[in-house]
Amino acid sequence: MCKKQNDNKSWKINKFISECHRIARKKGWWDRERNEGELIALMHSELSEALEAMRNHGTKDSIAEELADCCIRIFDYCGARGIDLEKTLLKKIEYNKARPYRHGKKF
Ligand SMILES: [Mg+2]
Secondary structure (H helix, E strand, O other): OHHHHHOOOOOOHHHHHHHHHHHHHHOOOOOOOOOHHHHHHHHHHHHHHHHHHHHOOOOHHHHHHHHHHHHHHHHHHHHHHOOOHHHHHHHHHHHHHOOOHHHHOOO
């Protein structure tokens, strides 16, 4: 059902992953091996920048830029590690649809 339901949609996450990782390699970010902690911290730093933009009354565009930076770092990571994020996103979205209201949690 998941596959049939999504066949008509244009999912392009893996194209973003390929492009973000290609650019990062070209810019020298992968000339040496990078550690997992550094990469996760840099993803998180972009979310902190989004929070700061919100705190500073940033525009939707400025907040979107930081969220995009976070996506780019995640996509680059997936490209470097061979992670099929698109497949996993589709799987998780279907899983979440089947979960109870608020996933059965208090908050
Ligand atoms: Mg940023």
